[in-house]
Amino acid sequence: MSGVEAHNAHRSRRTAEGAENYAKAIYQLQGRGEDAVGTGAVAERIGVTPASASAMLKRLADDGLVEHVPYHGVRLTSEGEQLALEVIRHHRLIELFLAEVLGMPWDRVHDEAEVLEHHISEELEELIASKLGQPLRDPHGDPIPSRELDLAADDSVRLSELEAGQSGRFERVSDRDAEMLRYLDERGIHPGVELEVSRREPFAGPMLVEVGGVTHALGGELIERMRVSGVSSGG
């Protein structure tokens, strides 16, 4: 009996795992856009039917995590945003921890973190963060929210937006596609490396990008997902 209460009294009222996942999904779908997020988009992101998402969004609204205008989508409340950032902090700390401390390949840390992010205590979160030296970025270059849940502003642009001749630092790439991560890993293309666009082939052709003296032909999907900062023209 007492064990159950103690467990549920994690912070104030235990947040269900489902709520955490939805908050995170909505946060990431909102991105920098101000618009409300549609039920269908959330459903697709989570991997459930729109009907399921609709029911869940209503619950989240009841819990004060989102504002829901029926038929017009949801927007996170600040409470919901806090929750999302907490989960994202967990996720990225765990990813980095698995990669750095346990040597798990960076294309596999995502799935593991996706589960564990909901199950670590505040204490373990802090121990992990300390062990890693309060890191600012995860293995894919995504910024890690601070303990106070502040997230570094991101001034990166899509690699696809660069013109031939421009160069910059490879900043980050989505962690959700393991294939893509393996592809980049095999070519030694990691966040932090400098790269320069040699040429852009027309008709949705590949972008020729020079990294460490080697030129790679990167496809359209990839250069949409890769983000670059500190872009400078010419060379």
Added chain:
Amino acid sequence: MSGVEAHNAHRSRRTAEGAENYAKAIYQLQGRGEDAVGTGAVAERIGVTPASASAMLKRLADDGLVEHVPYHGVRLTSEGEQLALEVIRHHRLIELFLAEVLGMPWDRVHDEAEVLEHHISEELEELIASKLGQPLRDPHGDPIPSRELDLAADDSVRLSELEAGQSGRFERVSDRDAEMLRYLDERGIHPGVELEVSRREPFAGPMLVEVGGVTHALGGELIERMRVSGVSSGG
């Protein structure tokens, strides 16, 4: 969609968290005794009402994890025992990992492991085991089942069974009582230390035990829970 399937295809058919907890509880209640375990005992261990346990035990029986004779208790099938050992392996590896690698105090690793044991992948289990050098015991001295789920036989006896004058090696202590662990920790009494029984006070009085040149008066509850191996008489 694909994400959900991949996640559920953990091994063959995903084992629910509840089943894992019940299997573990039943395993530990069975101990070396051959008798079936009663519904009430399981309920108490898990921290639910007997009604809840009864319903759950029926489900476990349907899933082939236990044999359930209504009104006469349950016994793990070998499948159920495998599941229990798998969870126990996770639990103890995680406890040791938290203590060794992250420096979490040994009186707090239990609660964290209790949650995480259900959520680590086989791959992470193996990475942790490798990092720790395929360890044989957790921080409380409990043996860790091997990857093949073999568990070292335990020839330890309760400290309470020792007579004055006998000595032995403190082998293990239950991880379930954080108070007790803190108490022992403060006195430098850890698994592995040699100890000798100086005297036994009558009328449920304390046992006077010498550890590293210091004599401690240990209460009845404690010496019931502490286990000792390599007992030798006289000195």
Added chain:
DNA sequence: CCGAAGAGTTAGTCATGCCTAAATCTCGGT
């Protein structure tokens, strides 16, 4: 400005687990 396509919601189920209350079984003692 109306009607259909498509997005979103409601209705009705299911599975997992827990609860209380009420029934039922077992077993020891007379």
Added chain:
DNA sequence: ACCGAGATTTAGGCATGACTAACTCTTCGG
């Protein structure tokens, strides 16, 4: 052999979260 105490199970609910099928709302094209 029976009775009652105590253990156990059944009955009926609730919460979380997902599904299908059916209904409704919004919006866009003609």
